[in-house]
Amino acid sequence: MSSSALVRHPAEAEAPAAAAEQAPAVTPPHQTATFGAMAARWYRLNKGRLRAIAVGSISLIVFLVAWHLLTKYRVVFFVRFTNVPSPLAVYDSFKRAIHDPMFLMHVALSCRRILLGFTLAALVAVPLGLVMGRFKLIHEMIFPVSEVLRPIPAIAWVPMAIMLWPTNEQSIVFITFLGSFFPILVNTLHGMTLVDPVLVRAARCLGAREAAIFREVYFPASLPHIFTGLTVGMGVAWVSLIAAEMISGQYGIGYFTWEAYSLVQYSDIALGMIAIGVLGLTSSLLIRAIGRLVMPWGRA
Amino acid sequence: MNLIDTKSAAATTTKGHVDVKNFSLSYETIDGSFEAVTDTQIHVKPGEFVSIIGPSGCGKSTLLNAVAGFLKPTTGTVTVDGELVKGPSAERGMVFQQYSLFPWKTVRENVEFGMKMRGMDRSQRERAARTLLGLAGLEAFEKHYPDRLSGGMKQRVGIVRALATGPKVLLLDEPFGALDAQTRVIMQQILTNMWQRLKISVLFVTHDIDEAIFLSDRVYCMTARPGSIKAEIPIPLERPRQQSMMMSSEFLALRRGLMSLIREESLKAMGGEITDLGMQGLNIELQGQSLADVL
Numbered sequence: 001m002s003s004s005a006l007v008r009h010p011a012e013a014e015a016p017a018a019a020a021e022q023a024p025a026v027t028p029p030h031q032t033a034t035f036g037a038m039a040a041r042w043y044r045l046n047k048g049r050l051r052a053i054a055v056g057s058i059s060l061i062v063f064l065v066a067w068h069l070l071t072k073y074r075v076v077f078f079v080r081f082t083n084v085p086s087p088l089a090v091y092d093s094f095k096r097a098i099h100d101p102m103f104l105m106h107v108a109l110s111c112r113r114i115l116l117g118f119t120l121a122a123l124v125a126v127p128l129g130l131v132m133g134r135f136k137l138i139h140e141m142i143f144p145v146s147e148v149l150r151p152i153p154a155i156a157w158v159p160m161a162i163m164l165w166p167t168n169e170q171s172i173v174f175i176t177f178l179g180s181f182f183p184i185l186v187n188t189l190h191g192m193t194l195v196d197p198v199l200v201r202a203a204r205c206l207g208a209r210e211a212a213i214f215r216e217v218y219f220p221a222s223l224p225h226i227f228t229g230l231t232v233g234m235g236v237a238w239v240s241l242i243a244a245e246m247i248s249g250q251y252g253i254g255y256f257t258w259e260a261y262s263l264v265q266y267s268d269i270a271l272g273m274i275a276i277g278v279l280g281l282t283s284s285l286l287i288r289a290i291g292r293l294v295m296p297w298g299r300a
Numbered sequence: 301m302n303l304i305d306t307k308s309a310a311a312t313t314t315k316g317h318v319d320v321k322n323f324s325l326s327y328e329t330i331d332g333s334f335e336a337v338t339d340t341q342i343h344v345k346p347g348e349f350v351s352i353i354g355p356s357g358c359g360k361s362t363l364l365n366a367v368a369g370f371l372k373p374t375t376g377t378v379t380v381d382g383e384l385v386k387g388p389s390a391e392r393g394m395v396f397q398q399y400s401l402f403p404w405k406t407v408r409e410n411v412e413f414g415m416k417m418r419g420m421d422r423s424q425r426e427r428a429a430r431t432l433l434g435l436a437g438l439e440a441f442e443k444h445y446p447d448r449l450s451g452g453m454k455q456r457v458g459i460v461r462a463l464a465t466g467p468k469v470l471l472l473d474e475p476f477g478a479l480d481a482q483t484r485v486i487m488q489q490i491l492t493n494m495w496q497r498l499k500i501s502v503l504f505v506t507h508d509i510d511e512a513i514f515l516s517d518r519v520y521c522m523t524a525r526p527g528s529i530k531a532e533i534p535i536p537l538e539r540p541r542q543q544s545m546m547m548s549s550e551f552l553a554l555r556r557g558l559m560s561l562i563r564e565e566s567l568k569a570m571g572g573e574i575t576d577l578g579m580q581g582l583n584i585e586l587q588g589q590s591l592a593d594v595l
Contacts, residue, residue, distance in 0.1 A: 201370060202400040206414035206465060207390030216413070220404040297404045297445040 085267035090274070093267040103256065107275060110241060110253040113169075114283065117176025118237045125184035125233075126226055132185075133192020134218060146185065154179040154240035158247050172244045172252070179240025180233030187232065191225025192218060224298060227291040231284050238280045253279070315381060316468035316501030318344040318367060322376035324526075325362055335526040336362045340376075342520055342529060344469065344501045349492075351504040351512040353558070354522030354530075355566040360505045363527070364473050367503060368394050380468055390414050393462030397474045399454040401446040407457050408433065408442035414465035432460045435494065452483040456490060463494070469501045476511065485543065488514055492541055509558045513551060514541055521561045524569035531561055 043050070064087050069075075071086040085093075097103035132139040154175050161171035195218055203217050245254030257272030292298075323340040326333045337359035344350045352360045365371045367378055369388040378385040380392065388394075393414075401410050408429045415425035433439050436456045446454055455475055462470055475491075476484040492515060495502055506512050512519045516535050523530045535554060537545055545551050 196398075196400075198396055198398050198400045199402060201368075201388070202394070202396060202402075203413070204370075204388040205368060205390070205392065205394040206461070207417040208413075209417075212417055217402070220402070223404070295404070297447070 083266055085270050089267040090270045093265075093271050094274075097268075097271060106251055106253050106256040107279070109251045110245065111279065113173050113176055113241055113245075113252065114234075114237055114279075117173045117241070118180050118234060120173075121177045121180040121233060121237070122184055122230060125181050125229070126188050129185045129188025129226075129229075130192060130214070130219060130222065133189050133195075133222070134214065146182070150182045150186070154236070155243040155247070158244060161244075162248060168248055168250065172241065172249060175244040176237050176241045180237035183232040183236055184226070184229040187225045187229025188222060191222030191229075194225070195221040223295055224291075227287065227295070230287050230291075234284050234287055235280065238276065238283070242276060314346055316344070316346045317381050318342075318469055318501060318503060319379045319382075320363070320367065320376070321379075323363070323366070323373050323378065324375045325359070325366060325371060326374050326526075337366075338526040338528050340528050344503055346501055347499045349495060349502045349504065349515055349517045350520065351506060351516040351518075352520045352522060353506055353509060353512045353562065354527060355524050355562060355569040356507060357569060358522045358524055358565065359527030360522050361473055363522075364471055364503060364505045367469075368392055368471050390417065390465040391467055392469045392471055393465060393467035395455070395458045395462050395470070395472045395475045397477045399446070399451070399458055399478075401454055401457055401461070403446050406443050406445055407438060407449070410446070410457055411461045411464050413461060418465065429464065432464055433457075435497075436460045436490065450483075451479050452487055455479065455487060459491065459494065463498065463500070467500070469503060470495075472502065472504045474506055475504075476508075477506070484508075484511070489543070491515065492539075496540060509555055509562065510546060513537070513554050513558065514546060519558065521558060522565070524565045530565065533558065 068087050070081045071084050075081045128142070132142055157175055157178055158171075161174045162168075165171040165174055199217050199221065200213060203213050208216060241252070242254035242257075245252035246258040249255040253272055253275050257269055257276070260266070260268030260272055320340060320342045323342075324335065324338045326335040328334075340363065342350070342352070342363070352363065354360045362371060366373055367380075367385065369385045369392065385392075401407075402413065405413065408426070411429040411432060412425045415428060420428075430439065430442065433442055436459070438453065438456055438460070441449065441453065446457070449457070458475070459470075459472075472491075476487050479487060488511060504512070504515060513535055519533045519535060520529050521531045521533065522528065533554065537548075537550060537554075
């Protein structure tokens with residue numbers, strides 16, 4: 001904080017000075033002067049963000065260079081980089097993969113599984129959490145079961161899932177569903193317990209009945225926590241999906257990564273990992289964007 | 301929504317008679333039952349502005365919450381226009397100290413809420429909400445979310461929202477307690493102005509003596525716990541009330557009277573903590589006087 005404050009001062013001092021110099025010098029001064037001033041202003045207002053982008057880019061470049069050097073000189077220092085593919089090799093296989101319908105199909109299938117599993121989990125867990133938060137009896141009935149099932153990692157469900165579901169595809173979607181289900185449920189429930197009782201009383205005083213209170217107070221009041229749950233749930237969904245694909249899958253980006261190891265396609269391992277990272281990041285950014293759309297009252 | 305129309309407002313002054321009879325309310329705790337309010341009678345005539353003041357913890361908010369329908373009296377009855385209060389309803393609008401605006405609704409949506417619950421259609425309630433917001437000087441903020449508003453503005457929205465359903469009675473629970481002194485004075489003025497136009501019965505809970513005198517037709521003073529009515533003081537100051545009246549001898553006399561009543565009860569409320577016996581150990585010379593006199 002203090003460092004960014006220190007950085008800001010010279011820019012502020014410069015901008016008006018620059019504008020003052022330009023204004024008398026140019027004959028039709030207004031457009032150029034205001035453009036300069038506007039650019040300076042834009043720069044000042046977005047300085048923090050620009051800096052974050054610059055620093056972020058540098059750190060990414062440093063990471064890539066370090067990776068390149070470590071693999072180029074096949075460093076062995078506790079960790080062995082002998083067989084690790086270099087960033088350039090990964091880039092080559094990326095160029096190949098992007099035109100390879102098989103690779104694209106792996107990615108598309110994983111996305112489809114996430115979409116199905118996660119959407120189902122959200123559709124079940126959010127209403128369940130809302131109802132559990134509102135009605136004591138339902139909470140008392142469901143909470144103990146969910147508390148026992150919750151600590152079981154989704155991967156531990158793989159054998160059971162294979163028994164439960166007729167097709168491999170269904171059991172993978174089921175694992176994904178389970179992974180995101182509990183974070184969403186727990187956060188929704190938490191959001192419900194934090195609803196300000198005064199708001200509920202205010203709604204009652206304005207003539208709201210039970211259903212309206214649920215729709216107009218409890219639900220919007222819990223939304224920020226529901227979205228926290230969805231973000232966390234999305235992360236866990238990817239973790240579970242990849243594990244399920246590696247163990248029981250045919251197809252999918254997790255399967256692709258594991259298969260690359262079996263086939264000694266080392267650069268494809270890294271490609272698969274990076275693809276998983278990018279997909280995971282994209283999906284959680286997507287949820288955050290939806291959250292901002294749905295909750296315009298919250299400060300961004 | 302013709303409650304802004306003064307002609308029909310005059311007709312509504314026959315509504316809003318609040319009657320609280322033989323009221324007591326106790327809570328069950330592990331140590332037995334705990335009496336918050338005992339043997340209390342109050343009433344508000346249609347169109348009257350009545351305040352309840354008392355030391356903190358005397359049960360004045362409890363009483364107000366029972367009138368709102370959030371609490372059930374242990375004994376006695378609460379009626380509005382002869383009808384027994386069974387639960388909260390839009391008939392009794394309430395304004396809370398903590399503003400209690402819905403953060404996910406814009407100012408206008410907040411004001412519209414009660415009308416929406418009544419099933420009024422969108423264009424009609426939009427128009428009504430705009431008119432009411434104009435009355436409170438908040439037209440320009442109709443599309444803002446509450447977190448962009450100052451405390452005074454939030455509370456104005458809270459009052460407008462409670463009035464928007466056309467309630468028989470407006471209940472206010474220390475509505476200006478969280479505001480700074482200057483804002484509070486302005487809000488009191490706004491509230492009296494609105495009340496005078498709408499001619500609605502008001503029951504106002506506060507611990508601020510000046511506020512109670514400035515606003516009310518009548519003030520009930522409550523005793524320390526268990527709360528009951530200690531005194532009922534009519535406020536004969538003329539209306540409309542002006543800020544300058546707060547310096548008048550009439551106002552100051554009322555203020556002195558209420559001060560001494562409250563002071564007595566506040567001391568009683570603190571009685572468990574400071575007693576003559578407790579002070580002896582501190583070696584304070586009371587010279588034969590009782591502690592209450594010394595303090």
